[in-house]
Amino acid sequence: MDKKLKIGLFSFTADEGCMIVLLEILNYKFFEWKDKIDIKFSRLFRSSKDFSDLDVAFVEGTISTPREEDKVKVIRAKSKKVVAVGTCAINGSPTNLRNSFDENKMQEIGYVLKKFDLYPKIKSVKDVISVDQEVPGCPMIEDGFVKVMEGYMKEFGVI
Amino acid sequence: MHQDMEIEIENICRIEGHADLSIKVKNGTVEDVKLKIMENKRFFTQGVRGMMFNSVPSIVSRICGTCSIAHLTCCIESIEKAIGVEPTEQTTLLRKLGMYGLMIRDHAMHLYLFCLPDIFKKDSVLNFKGPEEEKLLKDAFYVKGIGNDLCTHILGRAVHPTFSNVGGFNHIPQQDESKELIGKLKTIREPLLDLIKIFYDSDFEFHRKTTYVALVNDDFSHLEGEIRTSKGEVIQEKDYYNHLSRVVLPYSQAVGYEFEGKDYMVGALARVDLNRKNLHMDTLIDTSEYLKTFPSTNLFHNNLAQSIEMLHCVDRSIDLLETMEFKQEKKPEVKPREGTGVGVIEAPRGTLYYLMNVNADGRIKYANLVIPTSQNQINMQDDIRKLVQDNLDRPKEYIEHEIKKLIRAYDPCMSCASHFLRIKWI
Numbered sequence: 001m002d003k004k005l006k007i008g009l010f011s012f013t014a015d016e017g018c019m020i021v022l023l024e025i026l027n028y029k030f031f032e033w034k035d036k037i038d039i040k041f042s043r044l045f046r047s048s049k050d051f052s053d054l055d056v057a058f059v060e061g062t063i064s065t066p067r068e069e070d071k072v073k074v075i076r077a078k079s080k081k082v083v084a085v086g087t088c089a090i091n092g093s094p095t096n097l098r099n100s101f102d103e104n105k106m107q108e109i110g111y112v113l114k115k116f117d118l119y120p121k122i123k124s125v126k127d128v129i130s131v132d133q134e135v136p137g138c139p140m141i142e143d144g145f146v147k148v149m150e151g152y153m154k155e156f157g158v159i
Numbered sequence: 160m161h162q163d164m165e166i167e168i169e170n171i172c173r174i175e176g177h178a179d180l181s182i183k184v185k186n187g188t189v190e191d192v193k194l195k196i197m198e199n200k201r202f203f204t205q206g207v208r209g210m211m212f213n214s215v216p217s218i219v220s221r222i223c224g225t226c227s228i229a230h231l232t233c234c235i236e237s238i239e240k241a242i243g244v245e246p247t248e249q250t251t252l253l254r255k256l257g258m259y260g261l262m263i264r265d266h267a268m269h270l271y272l273f274c275l276p277d278i279f280k281k282d283s284v285l286n287f288k289g290p291e292e293e294k295l296l297k298d299a300f301y302v303k304g305i306g307n308d309l310c311t312h313i314l315g316r317a318v319h320p321t322f323s324n325v326g327g328f329n330h331i332p333q334q335d336e337s338k339e340l341i342g343k344l345k346t347i348r349e350p351l352l353d354l355i356k357i358f359y360d361s362d363f364e365f366h367r368k369t370t371y372v373a374l375v376n377d378d379f380s381h382l383e384g385e386i387r388t389s390k391g392e393v394i395q396e397k398d399y400y401n402h403l404s405r406v407v408l409p410y411s412q413a414v415g416y417e418f419e420g421k422d423y424m425v426g427a428l429a430r431v432d433l434n435r436k437n438l439h440m441d442t443l444i445d446t447s448e449y450l451k452t453f454p455s456t457n458l459f460h461n462n463l464a465q466s467i468e469m470l471h472c473v474d475r476s477i478d479l480l481e482t483m484e485f486k487q488e489k490k491p492e493v494k495p496r497e498g499t500g501v502g503v504i505e506a507p508r509g510t511l512y513y514l515m516n517v518n519a520d521g522r523i524k525y526a527n528l529v530i531p532t533s534q535n536q537i538n539m540q541d542d543i544r545k546l547v548q549d550n551l552d553r554p555k556e557y558i559e560h561e562i563k564k565l566i567r568a569y570d571p572c573m574s575c576a577s578h579f580l581r582i583k584w585i
Contacts, residue, residue, distance in 0.1 A: 013199040015574045016175060017224030017318045023268060024317060027304030031297075039285060045272070046283035047172045064199045094221050097206035105205045116412055118199055139224065139318045 005149075005158045006055045008041035010075060012068050012125070014061030014095045017139040018086040019044060022058075025142050033149075036158045054079040056152050059131075060140075062088045062095045063123040065116070076129040083133045083148055086140040089125040094138060096122035160552045162187050170197075171563055173273040173283075175225055176573025180562065182547055192544045194536060194566075196413040198573040204526045212238050212495065212521045213325050219513075219528075220319045223575045225268065227319050228261040228310065229506035230575075232382070237513035238325050240500030242521070244491050249483075250327040251382070256479055257313045257323065258381045258504070259472035263347075264306030264317060265507040266427070266465045269570045270354060271299030274462055277564045278361055295357075298350040302469075305343050309476060312340055326493040337480045344477050351473065352445060355466040359449045363459040365565055367545050369422055369538055371429035374505045379430070379437045379471055381505035387433050388418070389454070396503040399512055403529065406537060413576035415536040416529065422538040425509025425531050426570065428455070431464035438467070439474035446470065458542060459568050465507075495521025506531055508570050532576035535569055 011019055023044070026033075041051040051057070057079035063069050076082055088095045098109065099121050106120065113120055125131065135144040153159045166182040177197040183190045203222055207215050216234045220227040232254055239246060246254075272284050279292055287296045307317045312332050314320030322330040374396075376384030386394040394402060406415040417423070431438075432454045443450070446467050452460060495517065502513040509531030516525040543562055550558050 011177075013201065015221050015224040015227070017221070017227065020224040020268075020318050023272070023303070024264075024307050027300045027307060030300050043170060043172045043177075044175075045173070045285055048282075049170070068199075094218065095201055097218075098202050101202075101205065105202075105208070109200075109202050109205060112200060116200065138221070 002035065003156070003158055004036055004038040005153050005156050006038045006040050006053065008051045008054045008057045008075070008079065009039065009044065010041070010051075010057060010059045010072075011043070012059065012061030012072065012089075013064040013122070014086070014088045016060070018060040021139040021142060022145065025145060029146065036153055051075065052078050055156050056081045056083060058083050058085050059125050060085045060089055061125070062092050063125060063128050064095075064118050066119075067117075069123070069128050072125060072128055081132045081152060082129065083135060084125045084131040085135045085145065087136060087138045090134050090136060091126070092122050092124040096124075098122065160187060161555070164555065166547070166555065166559060166562075168559060168562065171566060173276065173567055174571055174573065176571075176576070178566075178571070178573050180543070180566075182543070184547065184551065187551060189544050189548045192540045192547070193408075193410045194540050194543065196411045196532075196536070196573045196576050198412060198576065200412050204528065207523050207526050210523050212242065212515070212517050212523060213493070215515070215523055216323075216325065217319065217321075223572060224318055225265055225572065226261060226506050226508070226575065228257055228314060228317070229504060229511055231320065231323060232258060233502045233504045233506070233511045233513045234515070235323065235325050236502030236504065237500040237515040238517065240502065241498040241515050241517045242493070242496045242500070243498065244326055244493055246327060247488055247491065249485070249488060252479060252483060253313055253328055253332075254323065255378075255380045255382050256476055257310065257320070259476045260306055260309030260313060260317070262306075262381065262472045262507055263469050264303050264310060266469050267299065267303035267306055269507075270358070270462060270465055271295065271303065273567055273570070275299075275357070277567065278357060278363075298353070302347045302350055305347050308340060308343060312336055327490040331485045331487055334485060337483075337485070341477055341480050344473050344480075348445075348470065348473060351466065351470045355446060355449055355463065355470065358463040358466050359452070361459065361462075363564065363568070365458045365542065365546060366456045367458070367542055368456055369424050369541075370418060371432050372418055372423050372425050372510060372534075373429040373433045374503060374510055375434045375437075377437050378475065379434055379439070380475070386503065386510065388423075389429070389432060397501045399501070399503055399510075400514065400527070400529065403534075408536070411536070413530075413533050413536060413573070416534045417537060422541050423534065424538045425534050426461055427464040427468050427507075428458070428461035429509065430505060431467060438471045439478070441474045442467065442471040458565065461568050461570070465570070495519060508532055508572055508575070509534060530575045532571045532573065535571065536576065539566060539569055539571070
């Protein structure tokens with residue numbers, strides 16, 4: 001069988017809008033990419049929880065709990081390339097609303113932060129790990145994603 | 160038969176967002192069911208407080224990636240009511256079209272990509288093989304793509320769109336593009352009829368009597384009307400919240416709701432059950448056999464209802480695009496005014512409620528949102544309890560599989576459900 005680009009799709013704290021945009025990109029790219037990409041990990045597509053040995057991990061969202069921080073570090077360690085997709089992953093916005101809350105609002109949400117072990121200040125993916133590429137936009141810009149994906153297909157000798 | 164058993168399911172796949180489930184069975188009785196919405200809170204209700212009214216719709220749009228159009232549209236309605244703005248007829252029709260586009264692409268994602276694998280006993284559409292499954296895979300992205308085109312045509316894009324604002328649209332669709340879109344919409348009627356037949360023929364079944372709640376109107380438009388229930392109640396939009404009670408579920412990052420103190424269900428099944436006579440005439444004719452299924456207590460008919468609703472949205476959109484002449488028009492004056500407004504619409508997953516309280520400077524003083532998945536959460540748990548109890552003589556793997564199918568049939572959206580924290584206001 002021909003070589004495929006092994007990818008994983010990961011969503012951290014956010015609205016999953018970038019993954020929805022990816023599903024829209026697949027409206028016109030699915031059959032072109034089908035035999036060139038192996039979606040090894042994606043909760044939207046399949047039950048497998050194995051994300052070891054990925055060529056490229058696409059990560060959306062922000063890091064708002066210690067558990068998420070640990071997981072994104074494992075993803076970094078296990079993947080050859082990591083791409084931050086969308087502004088949440090790149091700089092935390094717009095999910096990081098609470099980073100600019102005044103004392104009053106912080107007090108209101110304090111007990112919930114504690115109960116669910118949420119960080120008072122949200123971090124971006126880039127605050128926690130180094131990434132190889134970024135796809136900006138909220139949601140991410142379609143053409144930007146396609147360019148990155150096809151760039152890696154070339155780099156990994158898939159096309 | 161299982162006497163004592165624990166079921167823990169982590170990170171259920173093929174749903175929107177993160178959810179876990181834990182169940183305890185003791186002495187042959189299901190003792191505890193906890194559906195834990197594990198999407199981390201983002202505190203939108205606090206976040207929008209103090210913001211100018213006209214910047215809020217694009218912020219709350221970010222509550223949900225897949226149904227951002229619903230949040231945007233509902234928020235705009237609540238703000239317009241709060242500050243006393245009456246949208247023009249064209250604006251209302253454009254909003255209806257935007258919601259039809261959303262239904263087509265969102266239901267297509269859910270039915271083709273998340274539900275069909277259950278029907279074909281596959282883990283994923285990525286494993287679909289053979290002529291029938293490959294045809295459906297093609298239909299999936301084709302149909303979803305046309306829904307996406309309709310959203311883009313009306314609203315600029317499908318996720319976090321930019322054309323629709325408080326007061327009206329800042330971009331009016333081009334007539335020649337409408338023509339092209341009408342042609343495309345006509346081509347997805349056939350694949351949709353195939354999809355409807357699949358869900359009609361499916362033998363998936365789960366019954367438990369509950370109350371259905373939905374916004375009912377004479378053009379099945381998701382945008383306006385009065386709220387009706389399967390028990391015969393009729394409620395005005397502004398009074399809806401008075402009938403709900405908020406239930407804190409300490410293990411979940413989302414709250415649950417009860418209607419008149421009992422579990423209830425919102426969504427496509429409730430809509431089709433309560434309002435099917437107002438589906439488009441072409442839809443009524445082409446699905447007349449299938450519509451005899453309703454009223455139905457089979458939860459899996461939610462998916463049949465979704466697929467029929469998609470066809471209706473196609474037929475209504477074709478009508479509107481064929482008859483509407485889009486024109487540049489004067490927008491109503493939009494200026495700050497103190498007031499409270501309620502917006503209620505039917506989002507893909509059910510009734511969505513927004514209350515916005517605006518101060519004299521135009522800043523949000525208080526916001527309250529009720530999300531479809533939150534409203535279904537207790538109903539889902541009660542269904543799961545019965546499902547497990549009824550199947551205690553089956554293997555654990557079978558029970559787990561059936562639970563996942565059931566949860567998926569609801570089309571829950573965890574991102575939406577956990578967006579906020581409501582606090583007491585005196």
